[in-house]
Ligand SMILES: Cc1cc2nc3c(=O)[nH]c(=O)nc-3n(C[C@H](O)[C@H](O)[C@H](O)COP(=O)(O)OP(=O)(O)OC[C@H]3O[C@@H](n4cnc5c(N)ncnc54)[C@H](O)[C@@H]3O)c2cc1C
Ligand code: SF4
């Protein structure tokens with residue numbers, strides 16, 4: 001199918017090109033920084049944690065608009081196309097299984113954000129040839145992440161830990177899927193997973209986009225991400241940025257961002273952190289990366305946060321995700337423990353809370369909140 005010149009009457013009908021992307025997403029401060037519109041044409045690029053337009057394009061329909069997670073989309077339709085209907089829940093998307101796990105290798109756990117599950121699974125997938133390249137987020141200068149492609153399982157451990165500023169993972173996927181890699185895995189935030197799901201289900205042209213090379217989507221739970229500039233400015237009032245070795249967001253009752261330095265942990269009240277949250281995150285209703293093969297977040301355990309922080313909660317969504325988790329069990333790569341009975345319900349409630357907060361502000365047509373309220 002040939003791309004057409006813009007028809008002004010098409011405005012707002014879910015189709016568009018760069019002009020609509022600019023008006024509806026970039027100028028509206030709704031860009032998540034996912035990178036999906038970058039490296040598919042020479043006109044969009046990343047500057048720090050922002051996506052900018054270098055040149056104007058007058059195509060009426062573009063892949064940039066079609067795959068952006070912030071342009072109109074029927075999420076139920078995406079779910080129907082990508083997941084088994086019997087697995088779908090309104091609060092969490094598809095759930096084939098729910099697990100509490102951690103990396104068996106203590107060295108991985110010590111370097112990781114929580115239980116090292118993501119690192120262990122990515123390394124396993126590379127070692128077993130399930131993927132031959134993985135796009136991860138590395139730490140850049142001044143806490144600005146950058147997306148990195150690795151092909152060696154040993155290198156996965158070098159990319160451990162969460163960066164609370166977006167990393168343009170989908171831009172890096174767009175770049176490497178034009179190269180030699182045949183089976184690519186990605187670790188992504190929920191908005192990035194939506195962009196990839198749109199690429200899989202809504203091709204704009206018959207030209208192969210490379211999306212068929214996507215073989216594994218590991219999603220991260222995500223409450224919000226921070227503006228790089230605002231975070232750096234805030235942290236500079238507390239410490240030297242070069243001293244920061246990591247960060248975490250403990251459960252909500254702590255109401256703090258923890259910043260780790262060789263001199264100890266600095267706790268910053270969320271009252272100070274909240275103004276640094278990226279604008280787009282306020283209208284995001286996906287807490288658990290619903291459009292992934294499996295999603296990983298921090299665990300909750302009856303022993304309390306100090307014990308829980310070295311474990312992960314995992315939602316498995318697809319057969320591919322389940323096969324990988326079961327392979328990890330057989331190879332002894334992950335340790336499993338029984339999930340506390342109430343964990344899944346608590347996760348559903350938290351996820352629903354994020355959906356409700358976002359419902360009135362999001363472009364995405366997600367009927368989950370309405371359906372849950374009607375049901376009960
Ligand atoms: C912005 C952000 C917000 C989050 N919010 C929550 C939350 O509210 N609740 C919750 O339970 N969990 C949240 N997480 C997930 C959590 O911090 C851990 O990533 C998750 O528990 C996995 O732990 P792990 O020990 O298995 O990770 P590790 O084994 O340390 O692996 C972490 C992986 O994440 C990748 N990564 C790091 N930063 C990014 C990024 N910005 N974008 C894409 N990939 C990245 C790394 O490359 C690495 O592969 C968030 C993560 C991010 C990046
Ligand atoms: S595709 Fe991603 S990076 Fe591009 S405008 Fe949309 S949200 Fe921003």
Ligand code: SF4
Nearest residue numbers: 191222224225281284
């Ligand atoms: S809160 Fe939503 S929009 Fe913001 S980084 Fe997380 S997934 Fe993306």
